[in-house]
Amino acid sequence: MKIKSLLSILAIFSFLSCQNQQESADLIIKGGNIYTVNENQPTVEAVAVKNNKILFAGSEAEVEQYLSENTKQVDLAGKTMTPGFIEGHGHFMGLGYNELNVDLLQTKSYDEVIQKVKEAVDAAKPGEWITGRGWHQSKWNKMPNNTIDGFPLHHAISEVSPDNPVYLRHASGHAGMANEKAMQIAGVLPLSKESMANLDVEGGEIFRDEQGNPTGVFNERAMTLITQHIPESTPEKDQKAFELAVKASHRNGITSFHDAGIGRENIQLYRDMKADGKLDVRMYAMLTGWDKELLNEWYEKGPEVDSTHLLTIRSIKLNCDGALGSRGAWLLEEYTDQPGHFGHETLPMSFVYTTSNQALKTGFQVCSHAIGDRANQEILDRYEKAMNENADLTDNHRFRIEHAQHLHPDDIPRFAELGVIPAMQAVHMSSDRPWAIDRLGEKRIKEGAYMWQALLQSGVPIVNGTDVPVEPIDPLASFYASVSRKTLEGTPEGGYEPEQKMTREQALRSYTLDAAYGAFEEDIKGSIEVGKLADFTIFDKDIMTVPEDEILETNVAMTIFDGRVVFEK
Structure with missing residues (x-):
């Protein structure tokens, strides 16, 4: 009987020990402003994570029960944490290729675009395609002297890249600029009067000068006249x-x-x-x-x-x-x-x-x-x-x-x-x-x-x-x-x-x-609630309270994905 009682007590202690072990957190985050996007609990002081899910969201005092010797702790030191941000519409490989190809997003003039193309040509092999994306004529602080329908002409790019075909996608992705070499490869330059009509593309447009020659700009579905000739990645x-x-x-x-x-x-x-x-x-x-x-x-x-x-x-x-x-x-x-x-x-x-x-x-x-x-x-x-x-x-x-x-x-x-x-x-x-x-x-x-x-x-x-x-x-x-x-x-x-x-x-x-x-x-992410995935974004300023003009001065200090720190500034 005594042996049975002892075994029962040991079993209970073993069960409680396992429970405590299960309840201990892999990661505890505290020490800053935490916005949950949970209407029932808009802010919390601390968050505990086990595996890749939120185990606890509440007060600093209560989170201590999930602390063990194996728990990693992140002190926000006054920084601000939100649920992990979600890019709701983007082009993932376009993001990656913008870092590999000629990135024109920050260009403020056609001269800057030409300079970036020249730099790419200098680093390229003869005949190699030069591709890029990001130019937007309406965002330039000065326009070139010659434009048609508000868009530049290809000649300046063709001059710096006579032997390398160039295709630069507009920031919107809905138009592109080709140089003379690229248009020759595509068979759209020079154009005869007979071929002009044959090259009209339904749902697209080839921009032309007064003589009927392509300016280099291809709009919407007409872009395929050029892009079909760019070698596959x-x-x-x-x-x-x-x-x-x-x-x-x-x-x-x-x-x-x-x-x-x-x-x-x-x-x-x-x-x-x-x-x-x-x-x-x-x-x-x-x-x-x-x-x-x-x-x-x-x-x-x-x-x-x-x-x-x-x-x-x-x-x-x-x-x-x-x-x-x-x-x-x-x-x-x-x-x-x-x-x-x-x-x-x-x-x-x-x-x-x-x-x-x-x-x-x-x-x-x-x-x-x-x-x-x-x-x-x-x-x-x-x-x-x-x-x-x-x-x-x-x-x-x-x-x-x-x-x-x-x-x-x-x-x-x-x-x-x-x-x-x-x-x-x-x-x-x-x-x-x-x-x-x-x-x-x-x-x-x-x-x-x-x-x-x-x-x-x-x-x-x-x-x-x-x-x-x-x-x-x-x-x-x-x-x-x-x-x-x-x-x-x-x-x-x-x-x-x-x-x-x-x-x-x-x-x-x-x-x-x-x-x-x-x-x-919405049932698995998007807010900081128990049971949801442990994805968090941490900012060095409180984007919910700082003066409006300080929002753009804010930086991402840390990114936590799947319960792991994947970026730290």
């Missing part, structure tokens, strides 16, 4: 770009990434990187709508939701119009600064409708790129038609419109009515608003451009982001734009259309919990 270069993109994400506090349009090669690359333990960003990938065969294959097998929450494929990206900067955005009324021009429908609306139908039947989300007010309206019409015909399948579709930059006032409430999520990149307002008024005029700008607060008040969440590499991946630029409605130089005083500003709480949600919702992942 190598697996080694792809892997390098991937690794650079992961590091860039970590430096900027990004722990999850909505990759807006990928094909077979990227899917396989991401799977390989996951298998090698190198997928250190949670990827929510959208299948490119340009590959119909790929879509049909995925309709057959259905969405792929990763149980480890690293690589999920359950959405489809459709590119339905162009960008405002290249006058490719599809408008209901003509461009103010180019009468008679309405932009481009780059994908038939019939395909949006059939894709929406198929997606509802097979469990996929549709994410359609639309910048102009007509593109937005036409897509909402197709979504609505498909939903009406599949009413029993629309409970949780979460269809999205990517960008949703310029809306007809009548279409603003339709997002909430149809349950369509606007995925908007606030930094585009900072970059584009000073010249967007030239494209749209004051009335359209004030009634329908960058309508964040109107959409939020209608009852839909907004997914924020940067559209990297269209803009740098820095989330603080978009956060600042969200709450200030100013350019990144801090103008104008009071912001553009200030009634559409987000509050700081709304802006933080748009980068965390609402972005998670846009990917069906």
Whole structure:
């Protein structure tokens, strides 16, 4: 009897010991401002992590019960922690390749672009293609002497690169500049009168001079005339770009990434990187709508939701119009600064409708790129038609419109009515608003451009982001734009259309919990709550309270992904 009692006591002690061991944290974070984005507990003093999940969120006194000799501790030392930031719309490999190729995002003139091309040519082998991205003529502080439709001519680039073909993608990704050598390879220079008509591309445009010769600028789908001749990347270069993109994400506090349009090669690359333990960003990938065969294959097998929450494929990206900067955005009324021009429908609306139908039947989300007010309206019409015909399948579709930059006032409430999520990149307002008024005029700008607060008040969440590499991946630029409605130089005083500003709480949600919702992942991430994934972003200033002009002076001090410190400044 005594032996049995002793054994029982030992068993109890052993059980309690195991329980305590299970309850001990791998990581405890405290000593600063912690914003949870949890309405029931907006701030906490400390967070405990076990494995890759949040074990505790509460007071410093209570977190001590999870401390053991093996627990790593992070002292915030007054810094600010939030849930891990989510890039709600970007191009992951574009981010990586921008670090490998000629990066033109910060160029302020055509002369700077030419200089960067010259430097690349000097370092290249004869005949090697020079590629880059990021120039934007509307952001230059001075324009070249000769322009057509506001765009530069190729001659200066051709002079510094006579033997190397050059192709420089516009920051928007919806236009590109080719030099003479690249156009010769593509067979579009010189052009005969007979060949000019044959080279017209539906949904695209070749910019021409008064003699009918190409200026070097290829808009929308006409870009393929050049890009089809650029040699394919190598697996080694792809892997390098991937690794650079992961590091860039970590430096900027990004722990999850909505990759807006990928094909077979990227899917396989991401799977390989996951298998090698190198997928250190949670990827929510959208299948490119340009590959119909790929879509049909995925309709057959259905969405792929990763149980480890690293690589999920359950959405489809459709590119339905162009960008405002290249006058490719599809408008209901003509461009103010180019009468008679309405932009481009780059994908038939019939395909949006059939894709929406198929997606509802097979469990996929549709994410359609639309910048102009007509593109937005036409897509909402197709979504609505498909939903009406599949009413029993629309409970949780979460269809999205990517960008949703310029809306007809009548279409603003339709997002909430149809349950369509606007995925908007606030930094585009900072970059584009000073010249967007030239494209749209004051009335359209004030009634329908960058309508964040109107959409939020209608009852839909907004997914924020940067559209990297269209803009740098820095989330603080978009956060600042969200709450200030100013350019990144801090103008104008009071912001553009200030009634559409987000509050700081709304802006933080748009980068965390609402972005998670846009990917069906609000139950596993986006807020600091027990049981959710341990992804955190730590800033050296309190972005929720510092003066507005200090937001852009804030830096990411640390990034924690999957319970591990992956970046520390």
